[in-house]
Amino acid sequence: MKAITLRNVYYSFDNTFVLENINLEIQQGDYLGIVGPNGAGKTTLLRLILGIIKPHRGQVLIYGQNPEDYLKSEPIGYLPQRISQTLYDFPITVQELVKSGWKKIKKENFEWALDVFKISHLRKKTLRELSGGQRQKAFLARALALRPRILLLDEPTTGIDPYSMEGLLKILESLNRDFAITIVVVTHDIGTFAHEAKCILCLNRRVVCLGEPRKILKDEYISMLYPERTIFPHKDA
Ligand SMILES: Nc1ncnc2c1ncn2[C@@H]1O[C@H](COP(=O)(O)OP(=O)(O)O)[C@@H](O)[C@H]1O
Ligand SMILES: [Mg+2]
Structure with a gap:
């Protein structure tokens, strides 16, 4: 297809x-x-x-x-180029970021995306508290939480x-x-x-x-x- x-x-x-x-x-x-x-x-x-x-x-x-x-x-799902380097100081938490990708993210998909990238424990951290790699994972989880094809x-x-x-x-x-x-x-x-x-x-x-x-x-x-x-x-x- x-x-x-x-x-x-x-x-x-x-x-x-x-x-x-x-x-x-x-x-x-x-x-x-x-x-x-x-x-x-x-x-x-x-x-x-x-x-x-x-x-x-x-x-x-x-x-x-x-x-x-x-x-x-x-x-x-979309990860823009250099997004995690550009928005490094954005004053939101991982959980807010991951939920912000679409109108309504289902709870199970949100949890799944955090789990896939192994960042569940970081959900309450703000972006500036993360390492570059962790921030990249947060943006990837945001794309994945949409459950895109x-x-x-x-x-x-x-x-x-x-x-x-x-x-x-x-x-x-x-x-x-x-x-x-x-x-x-x-x-x-x-x-x-x-x-x-x-x-x-x-x-x-x-x-x-x-x-x-x-x-x-x-x-x-x-x-x-x-x-x-x-x-x-x-x-x-
Ligand atoms: N907003 C823009 N205005 C004018 N030129 C642009 C703009 N965005 C990209 N370009 C030009 O289009 C070409 C392709 O850019 P881009 O798709 O970003 O390339 P790549 O991602 O392969 O590095 C480049 O020559 C770039 O300078
Ligand atoms: Mg490019």
Whole structure:
């Protein structure tokens, strides 16, 4: 079943296309990693899927509906880029934050989301009392408490330590496998997500390549995507 469809999607800022002719089909239960250099249009792509912005040409469909129609009855979980670093001093508690994602969060889903990210004990703490990793988990729990069928994560591993990162990867894998949540994750950790995601999209204004990680990790694609090839630890090592 198709969860997300983009057909001939174009988007521009100030008369410059930042996304061109994007065609993409994400099936229910997929786990897609999106990689690409800064400015490639990754965040813009997520915002199009969420209906926050509309394509200048082409079409975005969520389960066959326009995002705004879909969102009238169904939530989409979203972790915006750098949100936990930006809203670090927000004067609300974890519990208030997690409940703030949607009109009415069911108690069982709220408890489940706290439990998944192992932050139940932190519910009364304010955001400024948390470590960066804990705050990131609180924002992730906020997205998950909606019980969404689709989870969009924009660079969720930025700024968290390797231990938290490993935990996060396990959680995402379980949400995808055990709860059939469709996951789309924007990341610079291509080496890591190549082992996790079922499919990788290399984006640089256009779809550079799309497919299974083992196919995408071939040098020819990587060099097409990142001509300088400086940000891959396995290349520098
Ligand atoms: N609000 C905006 N106004 C003008 N240009 C923007 C705006 N948001 C993003 N852009 C531009 O669009 C391009 C894609 O941005 P973005 O989707 O954030 O890329 P990525 O997430 O891959 O780093 C960049 O060149 C960026 O400068
Ligand atoms: Mg971005």
